[in-house]
Amino acid sequence: MDAAINTQNYRQYLARFQSLIALFVLCVLISFLSDKFLTVTNAWNVMRQISVNICISVGMTLVVLTAGIDLSVGSILALCGAVTAGLLRNGIELQSSNLYIGFTVLGACVAGIIVGSALGWFNGWAITRFKVPPFVATLAMLTIARGLTMLWTKGFPITGLDHKFAFLGTGWFLGIPLPVWISGIVVISAIIITKKTRLGRYIYAIGGNENAARLSGININYIKIAVYTIAGALAAVGGLIITSRLDAAQPNAGTGYELDSIAAVVIGGTSLSGGRGSILGTVLGAVIIGVLNNGLVLLNVSPFWQQVVKGLVILAAVIIDKANSKNE
Amino acid sequence: MGKKVIKYIIVAFVVLLVGYNSVYFKKLDEVKAEQTAKTFNAAAYAQNFWDKKLTPGLSNAIAIDKLIPMLNTNPAQAFDSYSHALGIGNLRYFLIQGKGTVAAIDGDDVTVSIAGLPEQKVKIATEYIFGNAARDATGLININDFNNTMDFNNVSAEINAIIRSKVLPQLKHAKVGNSISFTGAIELNKEHVNLSQIEAVPVAVNIQP
Numbered sequence: 001m002d003a004a005i006n007t008q009n010y011r012q013y014l015a016r017f018q019s020l021i022a023l024f025v026l027c028v029l030i031s032f033l034s035d036k037f038l039t040v041t042n043a044w045n046v047m048r049q050i051s052v053n054i055c056i057s058v059g060m061t062l063v064v065l066t067a068g069i070d071l072s073v074g075s076i077l078a079l080c081g082a083v084t085a086g087l088l089r090n091g092i093e094l095q096s097s098n099l100y101i102g103f104t105v106l107g108a109c110v111a112g113i114i115v116g117s118a119l120g121w122f123n124g125w126a127i128t129r130f131k132v133p134p135f136v137a138t139l140a141m142l143t144i145a146r147g148l149t150m151l152w153t154k155g156f157p158i159t160g161l162d163h164k165f166a167f168l169g170t171g172w173f174l175g176i177p178l179p180v181w182i183s184g185i186v187v188i189s190a191i192i193i194t195k196k197t198r199l200g201r202y203i204y205a206i207g208g209n210e211n212a213a214r215l216s217g218i219n220i221n222y223i224k225i226a227v228y229t230i231a232g233a234l235a236a237v238g239g240l241i242i243t244s245r246l247d248a249a250q251p252n253a254g255t256g257y258e259l260d261s262i263a264a265v266v267i268g269g270t271s272l273s274g275g276r277g278s279i280l281g282t283v284l285g286a287v288i289i290g291v292l293n294n295g296l297v298l299l300n301v302s303p304f305w306q307q308v309v310k311g312l313v314i315l316a317a318v319i320i321d322k323a324n325s326k327n328e
Numbered sequence: 329m330g331k332k333v334i335k336y337i338i339v340a341f342v343v344l345l346v347g348y349n350s351v352y353f354k355k356l357d358e359v360k361a362e363q364t365a366k367t368f369n370a371a372a373y374a375q376n377f378w379d380k381k382l383t384p385g386l387s388n389a390i391a392i393d394k395l396i397p398m399l400n401t402n403p404a405q406a407f408d409s410y411s412h413a414l415g416i417g418n419l420r421y422f423l424i425q426g427k428g429t430v431a432a433i434d435g436d437d438v439t440v441s442i443a444g445l446p447e448q449k450v451k452i453a454t455e456y457i458f459g460n461a462a463r464d465a466t467g468l469i470n471i472n473d474f475n476n477t478m479d480f481n482n483v484s485a486e487i488n489a490i491i492r493s494k495v496l497p498q499l500k501h502a503k504v505g506n507s508i509s510f511t512g513a514i515e516l517n518k519e520h521v522n523l524s525q526i527e528a529v530p531v532a533v534n535i536q537p
Binding site: 111160 | 351352357358
């Protein structure tokens, strides 16, 4: 009897720290195979690269916790980056009144985040108002936002941005890259929201059992719209970082980022059926994806094989998640 | 009620503060005039480079009958002394000059047999001029002088356009057996030096029957 309980405890312990164990094993493995992996420069490089995915994945976690999904984050990221870059570079010209409205770095960034929030709000509104499955509604937004990006940029990159804006993606503060600070602030804010606020509790409640949450008086639609709006806003933040790092808004930026963020969420232990998961788990998931990407590049693995490996890791994460749910 | 009002006042204050620091207004025609003055004119830059830097500096080009033996015996010194490149890659550019005889004429190039090095052939492009060889071979254009890579690349395109309009027409009159002196830009791979297929982008040519 005791042995059975011990085995059960051991399993639970293992399940709780599975992401951390996976990350540790991955780091040890890659550091044995490549001497460039365990260097300070590479560590900052990985952190800078994953900061965009962390921002998006935090938003995705909130969405997935409500048993939803957001496939549009990559396209929203591209559109918001393009809007910010376009406003920064070209402003708005009002021919009829001979007026030029110029945007400062702050103004352009705020505009980008507003656009992201608006698109996220639209996702939430379509899902709650018309009962469109999140997969379909956000898939539609994926196409809409990408099309809008192409229209806004006319298919060309927007370059020659303000050097102050470039600081956002390439600058350092107190010895740490600015994108890492930004993603850190996003993570801490999200942890506070999920752990310490009513909104956080409602998000878990909706994902756990939507009907029960409704019957207990939670305004489901309001919470869902808020969650998708936050996801849109965080995708926009990711867009600002990536545009700033490249010093250009690429019309095809963020392609496939939704899959990386879903992978980070799933690997981080958040259940795709909602109600279970954590922001820290997602951060670990994003770090695993980032380390995996970095390691495969350092080991000279073909990009095609990299996709295969990433897919297998996601599949393994889902299988483990299913097994854990069964045990629970 | 009081708390709510204070909350709204704070929110309004923050919104106004952010709004005030976010946008600025100007007359559109003034902005347009500023933009026109600031717009980089790649064609003018290329023409200026051609007239004031490239053409006067053609005599500094390394003679090919001196370069080839050095590339055979001491390639590292040849690359260090005479080649230029922007990045850290293996592709390097040389500005060369040489004399010889037109050995063959094809649709896209003229093959020159180099005087003093009869075995050495150089193909001079007569149809397709592309790439950055002419821009980078002199080492006189610095990428840091440009605000963005698009402007920098446009300079290359404009230099190639000048070559097409000023140099290539002269090569159209070449006949096999003509004497030819030329200056041109060539690209060589530092790690895999292949001297059997040297292709030059012509910058100046002089053909004698």
